[in-house]
Amino acid sequence: MLQPSQRGLALPPSPYRRLTPYAEAARQRGLTVHPLNIGQPDIETPPAMLAAVQQADIRVLEYGPTAGTLSYRRKLADYYQRLGLSVTYEDVIVTTGGSESISFALLACLNPGDEFIVPEPFYGPYTAFAVSTGTHVVPVASHLEQDFALPPIEEFERKITPRTKAILICSPNNPTGYVYSRQELEQLKDLCLRHNLYLLSDEAYREFCYDGEFTSALHLEGVDEHVVLIDTISKRYSACGARIGALVTKNKSLRDVVFKLAQLRVCPPGLGQLLAEAAADLPEDYFDHTKAEYQARRDLMVRRLRAMPGVRCPLPRGAFYVLCHLPVDDAERFAQWLLEEFQHNGQTLMVSPAAGFYATSILGRQQMRMAYVVNQDVINKAMDCLEVALQQYPGREE
Amino acid sequence: MLQPSQRGLALPPSPYRRLTPYAEAARQRGLTVHPLNIGQPDIETPPAMLAAVQQADIRVLEYGPTAGTLSYRRKLADYYQRLGLSVTYEDVIVTTGGSESISFALLACLNPGDEFIVPEPFYGPYTAFAVSTGTHVVPVASHLEQDFALPPIEEFERKITPRTKAILICSPNNPTGYVYSRQELEQLKDLCLRHNLYLLSDEAYREFCYDGEFTSALHLEGVDEHVVLIDTISKRYSACGARIGALVTKNKSLRDVVFKLAQLRVCPPGLGQLLAEAAADLPEDYFDHTKAEYQARRDLMVRRLRAMPGVRCPLPRGAFYVLCHLPVDDAERFAQWLLEEFQHNGQTLMVSPAAGFYATSILGRQQMRMAYVVNQDVINKAMDCLEVALQQYPGREE
Known part of the structure; x- marks a missing residue:
C-alpha cells in the first residue's frame, strides 16, 4: 500500500x-x-490599492526579483522607518504572505529536531508549521487571570534545552489580543542574548493597538543578529487574499539563507506586490x-x-x-x-x-x-x- | 555565535x-x-486574462478557499478533461506556483531521509527542494547522444533502495526539451507499481510539444494512486509572475495530506487565481x-x-x-x-x-x-x- x-x-x-x-x-x-x-x-481593501493593480500597464506578467521588487522593498523600509525601526530595503525579503515568512524563519533558524518556545495560547497553525519543518513547539502557559501577559521569564528559562533555537512571539497577540510591553520584550531580549536564541516576532496586527504604544522586537537595541520580524499586509490593509508578507532581519547570514529558500519559489506574487506597494500612497490617517x-x-x-x-x-x-x-x-x-x-x-x-x-x-x-x-x-x-x-x-x- | x-x-x-x-x-x-x-x-500574457483581474469588482480581497476557488478548480478540471485526463475538480489543489506544488509533493510523499530518483540533467532547483524538505535526489544519467531519452529502466531499478519513495520526471523536459513517449511512461508506470513508488510528473511545459503527441502521467491507466501531477500556468500562459500552479492527484489520502499542508498558507494568491481562471475563455486556437x-x-x-x-x-x-x-x-x-x-x-x-x-x-x-x-x-x-x-x-x- x-x-x-x-x-x-x-x-x-x-x-x-x-x-x-x-x-x-x-x-x-x-x-x-x-x-x-x-x-x-x-x-x-483600500480602493487605491486595488486601483494600482487594476490600472497597471502589464504586457508580460514576468517573474519578479526573488526578494520582492526593489520599489516595494524600499517603500516597506520607509514604512518601518516611520515606526522608528532602522530597517533598510536590504533587510527586507518580501514573502508570499506571513505564512511563508514563518516557514522561512523556521527552516532558516532551526534544524530538524530543534525546538522553539512559544507562549500559549498561540496562533494554532504554529503547531503544523513545526511538523512541516521537522521542529518542535515548546509552550509556556500564559493565563487569562493575568490578561495573558508574558509568563515569568524563569518559565521560559526552565524550558530551554540544547535543542532550543528560538523564542516565537506574536504581538499584538492572536488569539489573546495582548500587546507585549517594552519591559516584557526587554526580558525576552536578555533571554535570547543569554542563551543565544533567535527572537521570531510575528507582528501581523501591529497597527491595531488601542491603548498605549506598540513596541516591535526591532525596536530593541543590541539584539539585531537575533531578531526576525514576521510581517504581512493581510490584516493591516484588509488584503488577506493578496498573499503578501515579509521577513525582516538585520542578520545578514540568516538573510542569505532565507534568500536561498526564496529562490525556490522564484518570486512572490506580482499582482499582490503592486497592490501592496500602493499602500505607501494611502493618507497618513x-x-x-x-x-x-x-x-x-x-x-x-x-x-x-x-x-x-x-x-x-x-x-x-x-x-x-x-x-x-x-x-x-x-x-x-x-x-x-x-x-x-x-x-x-x-x-x-x-x-x-x-x-x-x-x-x-x-x-x-x-x-x-x-x-x-x-x-x-x-x-x-x-x-x-x-x-x-x-x-x-x-x-x-x- | x-x-x-x-x-x-x-x-x-x-x-x-x-x-x-x-x-x-x-x-x-x-x-x-x-x-x-x-x-x-x-x-x-493574454490581455483577456489581465483584463479579468483589472475589471473585477472587489470590495474586500478576502482569504479564498485553501484548495483554490471552486470556480477555478472546475475550469482547470475542464482543461484537463479536454486533454483526455479523467480529472475532477476534487482532484485539484491550486498552489502558489509550480514550486509550491513540488514542495507539497515532496513533503506529502517523502519522509526526511527518503530518496527520489530523477533523470539528469534536471531542473536545477530540485536539489534545493530536496534539501529544504530533508530528502535526497538520486540521479540517473540521460545522454545527449540519445537525445536525452529516458535512461534504460534497469538503471532506475539499480538505484532503488528501501528509502526510495518516488520517481520525479519533467516532460516536456527542462533543460533538455525531451518529451517522454507513451512507451517510456509505461515503463515508469510498471516500475512504480512494482516498487510501490510515487510518480511525480512535472508538466509545466505540456502545451509546448512541436513534434507528435504529448502523454501525461495521468493518461496512464491503473496507476492513479501513484501519480502526482505538478502543474503551473507560468509558461502555459506566459504568466510567471502570477504564481499560480496546481497539484493534481487521484490519491485521496495523499490529497488530504496536501490539503493540510495547504492550510498553513490559508489560500493561493487571489488576484492570480482571477487571472488564471480567465484562461478558460481564451480562443481554442x-x-x-x-x-x-x-x-x-x-x-x-x-x-x-x-x-x-x-x-x-x-x-x-x-x-x-x-x-x-x-x-x-x-x-x-x-x-x-x-x-x-x-x-x-x-x-x-x-x-x-x-x-x-x-x-x-x-x-x-x-x-x-x-x-x-x-x-x-x-x-x-x-x-x-x-x-x-x-x-x-x-x-x-x-
Missing part, C-alpha cells in the same frame, strides 16, 4: 475548520450564523479610521461579555480578538451545540474554542476566541444569542 | 544566478547582452499561435547551432530550451568568458552552463542550455555572437 509520509499524516488539521460542516448545516436549516470564528476583516472602528467594536463586545454572569473577559489591547472564559463544561462542545441545537430568533453564532490555540491539551477548555471583524450591529445580535445560549446550555458549569 | 540552520547553509544557491553580476557588469560597459539563460517567455512561434525559434536556433563546427545539438521536441554540446574545455568558464572578455559588434550572450542541471558533477561540463524565449531577430544576433565566440575562445577543445 502506498502511504503518504509520516510527517504528512502527523500534520494537525487547521483548528479553525472542524466546526465548518456544522455551520453549513445550520445555514441550510435557514439559520443566520454570525461568523465570529475567523480573522477575516470586513473592512474594505488611514489607520485612524480602521482603528477607531475596531476599538468601538472591541469595547462593545467586551462590555456585553462582561455583563454575562460567569463570563470572564480581559481587555484585549490589540489585534481584533477576544479570548474569554465561559461558564461551560467544554467550549468545544458548547461551540458545536451553538450550531447544532441552539437558535435565538433564527440566529446563532460560530466561535473558535480555545483548545486549538493551546499545545497543552488541558488548558483553555473553558475558553473561546471571538473575532470582532463584523459590524457593531452584528456584534450586538451575536452577543444577544450568546447571552441566551449560556442560560440554556445544558452543560453550564461555573 | 548565532548560526543559521545547517540545512539552510547546505542549500545550494540557484544555478541560474551565478553569472548575473558578470552580465550586469557587461551591460554597464555598454554591451548588449542577449538573455538566453532563463525561461522567462517574452510572449505577452490560443496555443497554436504561441506554439508556432516557439517552433520557428527552435528550428532557427537548432539550424544555426548545427552549422557551427564542433557543436552537437539534439532536436528538442518540447518546452523552449536547447541543451547542446560545445567544443569548449568548460561551459561554465566559457559562459563567464562570454560576459567578461568577449564581444561582437557590441553584443554578447548569456547562457546557462549545464553543470547546474546535473547532480553528478563530472557530467555536462561541455554542455549549455539556451532558452528560445526571445524573438528570431535576437536569436540570430545571439547565434552570430556564439559562432564568432567559439572561434575566438582560448579554451576551445573538440
Whole structure:
C-alpha cells in the first residue's frame, strides 16, 4: 500500500475548520450564523490599492526579483522607518504572505529536531508549521487571570534545552489580543542574548493597538543578529487574499539563507506586490479610521461579555480578538451545540474554542476566541444569542 | 555565535544566478547582452486574462478557499478533461506556483531521509527542494547522444533502495526539451507499481510539444494512486509572475495530506487565481499561435547551432530550451568568458552552463542550455555572437 509520509499524516488539521460542516448545516436549516470564528476583516481593501493593480500597464506578467521588487522593498523600509525601526530595503525579503515568512524563519533558524518556545495560547497553525519543518513547539502557559501577559521569564528559562533555537512571539497577540510591553520584550531580549536564541516576532496586527504604544522586537537595541520580524499586509490593509508578507532581519547570514529558500519559489506574487506597494500612497490617517472602528467594536463586545454572569473577559489591547472564559463544561462542545441545537430568533453564532490555540491539551477548555471583524450591529445580535445560549446550555458549569 | 540552520547553509544557491553580476557588469560597459539563460517567455500574457483581474469588482480581497476557488478548480478540471485526463475538480489543489506544488509533493510523499530518483540533467532547483524538505535526489544519467531519452529502466531499478519513495520526471523536459513517449511512461508506470513508488510528473511545459503527441502521467491507466501531477500556468500562459500552479492527484489520502499542508498558507494568491481562471475563455486556437512561434525559434536556433563546427545539438521536441554540446574545455568558464572578455559588434550572450542541471558533477561540463524565449531577430544576433565566440575562445577543445 502506498502511504503518504509520516510527517504528512502527523500534520494537525487547521483548528479553525472542524466546526465548518456544522455551520453549513445550520445555514441550510435557514439559520443566520454570525461568523465570529475567523480573522477575516470586513473592512474594505483600500480602493487605491486595488486601483494600482487594476490600472497597471502589464504586457508580460514576468517573474519578479526573488526578494520582492526593489520599489516595494524600499517603500516597506520607509514604512518601518516611520515606526522608528532602522530597517533598510536590504533587510527586507518580501514573502508570499506571513505564512511563508514563518516557514522561512523556521527552516532558516532551526534544524530538524530543534525546538522553539512559544507562549500559549498561540496562533494554532504554529503547531503544523513545526511538523512541516521537522521542529518542535515548546509552550509556556500564559493565563487569562493575568490578561495573558508574558509568563515569568524563569518559565521560559526552565524550558530551554540544547535543542532550543528560538523564542516565537506574536504581538499584538492572536488569539489573546495582548500587546507585549517594552519591559516584557526587554526580558525576552536578555533571554535570547543569554542563551543565544533567535527572537521570531510575528507582528501581523501591529497597527491595531488601542491603548498605549506598540513596541516591535526591532525596536530593541543590541539584539539585531537575533531578531526576525514576521510581517504581512493581510490584516493591516484588509488584503488577506493578496498573499503578501515579509521577513525582516538585520542578520545578514540568516538573510542569505532565507534568500536561498526564496529562490525556490522564484518570486512572490506580482499582482499582490503592486497592490501592496500602493499602500505607501494611502493618507497618513488611514489607520485612524480602521482603528477607531475596531476599538468601538472591541469595547462593545467586551462590555456585553462582561455583563454575562460567569463570563470572564480581559481587555484585549490589540489585534481584533477576544479570548474569554465561559461558564461551560467544554467550549468545544458548547461551540458545536451553538450550531447544532441552539437558535435565538433564527440566529446563532460560530466561535473558535480555545483548545486549538493551546499545545497543552488541558488548558483553555473553558475558553473561546471571538473575532470582532463584523459590524457593531452584528456584534450586538451575536452577543444577544450568546447571552441566551449560556442560560440554556445544558452543560453550564461555573 | 548565532548560526543559521545547517540545512539552510547546505542549500545550494540557484544555478541560474551565478553569472548575473558578470552580465550586469557587461551591460554597464555598454554591451548588449542577449538573455538566453532563463525561461522567462517574452510572449505577452493574454490581455483577456489581465483584463479579468483589472475589471473585477472587489470590495474586500478576502482569504479564498485553501484548495483554490471552486470556480477555478472546475475550469482547470475542464482543461484537463479536454486533454483526455479523467480529472475532477476534487482532484485539484491550486498552489502558489509550480514550486509550491513540488514542495507539497515532496513533503506529502517523502519522509526526511527518503530518496527520489530523477533523470539528469534536471531542473536545477530540485536539489534545493530536496534539501529544504530533508530528502535526497538520486540521479540517473540521460545522454545527449540519445537525445536525452529516458535512461534504460534497469538503471532506475539499480538505484532503488528501501528509502526510495518516488520517481520525479519533467516532460516536456527542462533543460533538455525531451518529451517522454507513451512507451517510456509505461515503463515508469510498471516500475512504480512494482516498487510501490510515487510518480511525480512535472508538466509545466505540456502545451509546448512541436513534434507528435504529448502523454501525461495521468493518461496512464491503473496507476492513479501513484501519480502526482505538478502543474503551473507560468509558461502555459506566459504568466510567471502570477504564481499560480496546481497539484493534481487521484490519491485521496495523499490529497488530504496536501490539503493540510495547504492550510498553513490559508489560500493561493487571489488576484492570480482571477487571472488564471480567465484562461478558460481564451480562443481554442490560443496555443497554436504561441506554439508556432516557439517552433520557428527552435528550428532557427537548432539550424544555426548545427552549422557551427564542433557543436552537437539534439532536436528538442518540447518546452523552449536547447541543451547542446560545445567544443569548449568548460561551459561554465566559457559562459563567464562570454560576459567578461568577449564581444561582437557590441553584443554578447548569456547562457546557462549545464553543470547546474546535473547532480553528478563530472557530467555536462561541455554542455549549455539556451532558452528560445526571445524573438528570431535576437536569436540570430545571439547565434552570430556564439559562432564568432567559439572561434575566438582560448579554451576551445573538440
